[in-house]
Amino acid sequence: MYASLGRFAARRRRLVIVATLLFVAFGGLWGSGVFGNVLGGSGFETPAMESVQVERLLDGPLGRYSDDVVVLYESDRLTVDDPAFxxxxxxxxxxxxxxxxxxxxxxxxxxxxxxxxxxRKATYVTLQLKSSVDQERVAQLRAIQDRFHAPGLKVSLGGNTSMTKQVNELAVADLIRAEALSLPLVVLLLIVIFRGVLAGLVPLAIGLAVIPGALAVLRVVSTFADMSTYAVNVVSILGLGLAIDYALLVVTRFREELPGAPSVEEAVARTMAAAGRTVAFSALTVAASFACLLVFPSRFLVSMAWGGVSTVVVAAAVSLTLLPALLRVFGHRLAGRPRPSGRRWYGVARAVMRRPVLSTIGIVAVLLALGAPFLGVNWARPGDWVLPPDAQARHVTEQLAARFTQDPARALTGVVPAGTAPTFVTKFRAIEGVTSARVTGTHGDLARVHVTYAPDPMSRQARTMVETLRGTGARFAGMAASRVDVVDMVLSRMPLMALAVVVVSFVVLFLAFGSVVLPLKAVLLNLLSLTAAFGAIKLVFQDGWLSGVLTFVPVGAVDINFPVLVVGIALGLAMDYEVFLLARIREEWQRTGDPAEAVATGLQHTARVVTGAALLMAVVVAGFLTAQTTLMLMVGVGLTIAVVVDATVVRALLLPATMALLGRWAWWSPRWLSRFAPAPHAAPGSVERRTASTP
Incomplete structure (x- = not known):
């Protein structure tokens, strides 16, 4: 199948290239419109949450009582009592x-x-906009934001709607900056890895073709599913990284097949028969990992799932069609100089496998120790704290907390029976953390209550306060209440996501390699590869390590969406590298029947590709280390660490150690499942002697 696809793309190369260029042009022009149809800093709640149900109740006759926009006026010399102010x-x-x-x-x-x-040198004004829909409120704010200007005074816009608007604007800037910084480094690395300009530029061309194509697909998806700004950013940069990884794999294999093939077209066919199959299964595993995010009902995570799946599909499609066409066009000009034999990686694998128990225990202990700080994590939901310190919405929040006796952001709106509202208000005032409580409206048998509080909305004290308030029988909405609901929702669905990851990983890897043991081992190794990233995220973003270097202000918490995103993305990438390695190890196992030799030889031939792919992916995602929004900064730090640890420590050391422990059992499956296992595969006419670095 993959050989036939390669031959078709090689023979119809002009058609394939022209069709791809048209698709890319269309995607660039039309697909960029997806940025105008995104959720911004919202989409984390679900209709089943109490805070959302209260908001909907307040949208009725009882009436909302929320501060969508907070306008802060400040002066260095005037006070509010001065006529000029x-x-x-x-x-x-x-x-x-x-x-x-x-x-x-x-x-x-x-x-x-x-x-x-x-x-008395500052004052604020609160506005409740007419719409209850996030995107409509953002549009309403844009229409009036210039009207708040006051000569001689510093004016800053805050509140939830301002925060959403500013997150939208910064997210687009973050994406442009990340790509602008990472692309030159990617070009340089590709040229170094391939030791040739042309061979290095081919993977880059594939990666650049994926971005507009992915945006076009994302815009289609946004017509039937809400799309988050964060999702567009993550999947766009990830699509670039995946496409470059796939192209690296295919071009490297093409260089190997070219000397022994009777023609360039046959070399393309042989390349796609082996590397094309690996790309397809790799894309399937990454897409399946993203699909596991669908177990979460929030629009933010659902949009991440749809965006991730669609982007991976585009990356795989371009790699399986445009890439073989380009291989046929450039042919022998892509041939590389002979590489070193790769005996160093062979020696590393053999050394690890000589003491597999000691190696496994040592590596696992180190990874668990690196992840130990994560046990003390405090969860938060996104708010204006994700913005940089100089953002207007962040500035307003900090000034209100520092200079005013009442912060409108630290308020909850409750709904109680009208007949007993005074009793509820008395109870609320007695709860630790509450600073005031009053009835602000009634309709029928319901009353609306406004409660202000002192603790940081993201703190454990605020969570305890919300739980105590709700324990009285009242229902509440507001940032602190929403934080409790969002955290509880994500934590309750995490076991289901873990089960989904195990199931899809098992199915995909079994179909790829015909073993029931390898998928289980792969899941365990992949989870271990995340421990260092999780520990680092807690130390950096909750405890404030390196906050000065990364230019953010820690809030003593980690966004609850972070582990979900990193598990979904990093597990997909880890499976990506697992497929790269096991595909070649399986070839050697079928050729020699010696499990230890198969692992050592497989690592010898694939380690350079895997480490190169991981380095390129790390450079791409490291572009988010310059992000102005903290959530994207978390993703950048977490994914960079996860990718580097996975490709070096886990794949290069822990994988051969565990394969040595399993021996022949690594490839075992029950007899009744054998009929579903893939047939022994070899690329047609593949040469016996392989150069290094090739799956």
Whole structure:
């Protein structure tokens, strides 16, 4: 099948290349529109959450009471009592059309001292916009944001809607910056790896072709599923990395097959018969890992799943069609100079396999020790803390917390029976952490209650407070309540995701290699490869290690979506490298029947490709180390560490050690499953003597 596909692409190379160029052009022009149809900093809640149900109830006759926009006015010398200060603010507010908001509160409309800072040099205004839909509120804010300007005063926009808008804008900038920084390094590494400019540029061309194609598919997906800004960023950069990895694998194999093939076309066919099959199964494993995110009901994670699956499909499709066409076009010009034999990796594998028990115990102990700090993790949900310190929404939150007696962000809205509302308010005021509680409206037999509190919304103290408030029988919405709901939802679904990962990994790897033991071993190794990344994330983002270098402000917590994203993405990449290695080990096992020799020889031929692919992927995802949003920074740090540890420690050392422990049992499957196992495979006409670095 893959040989036939390679021959078709080689013979119809002009058609394939022109069709791909048209698809890329279409994707670049039309697909970029996906950025205008994204969720931004939202999409983490689900309809079943109590906080969401309360919000919907408040959208009815009872009425919402939320501060969608918080406008902060500051002066270095004037106070709110100075006519110049008050006149500038009141004139700015009078320019905002009353039809654009539901409610506007300020110091001058309420005479509430809580709206004025302790030094009286700052004040804030709160607005409740008319729509209850995130994207509509962002559009409403864009229409009036320039009206808040006040001459002589510093004006900053905060609140949930401002945060969503700013996350959208920064996410696009993060993606452009990450690609601009990583692409030159990728080009340099490819030229070094292939020791040739042309051979190095072919994988880059494949990677660049995937990005607009992936955006086009993502825009199609966004028509029937909400798409997150974060999802677009992650899958776009991941599509680039995967495509380059696949091209690296295929071009390396083509260089091996070329000297012994009667023609360039036959070399392409032989290459695709071996490496093409590996690419297909690798893409299947990565797509399956992304699909496991569908067990989570939040729009954010569902969009990540759909975006990831569609991007992997595009990367595989381009690698299996455009790449063989380019191989046929360039032919012998891609041939490389002879490489070293790769005996170093052969020696490493043999050394590890001589003491497999000691090697396995030592490596596992080190990885578990690196992951131990993660046991003390404190979970959070995304909020304005994901923005950089100089972002307006982040600045507003920090100033309100530091300079004002009341922070509108630290508020909950509750719904209680109207007849007993005073009793509930009394109970609320007695709960630790609550600073005020009052009834703000009634309708029928329900009352709306506004509760303010002192703890950080992401702290353990705030979680305890929310649980105590809800323990009275009242229902609540707000950032602290949403944080509890989002964290509980993700944690409750994690076991189901783990089961899904095990099942899909088992099925895909069994179909690829015909063993029931290898899939289970692969899952365990893949999870171990994540431990170092998880431990580092806790130390960096919760405890603040390297916060000065990475230019972020730690909040004492880790986003609950991080482990889900990294498990989904990193496990897919780990399976990617597992398939690369096991595909060649299986070839050697079928050729020699010696399990130890098969592992050593397989590692000898594949280690260079796997380490090269991992290095390229690490460079691509490391572009997010410059991200301004903390969630993308977490993903960049986590994936970079996970990829490097997996390709070096786990694949190069732990894999041969565990394969030595298993011996022939690594390839075992029950007799009744044997009929589903793949037939022994060899590329047609493959040469017996192999050069190094080739799966």
């Amino acid at each position: 008050s006149t500038a603010v009141r004139q700015a507010l009078s320019a905002v059309p009353a039809s654009s908001y539901q409610r506007m509160d300020s110091y001058w409309s309420t005479r509430d001292a809580a709206f004025v800072s302790a030094d």
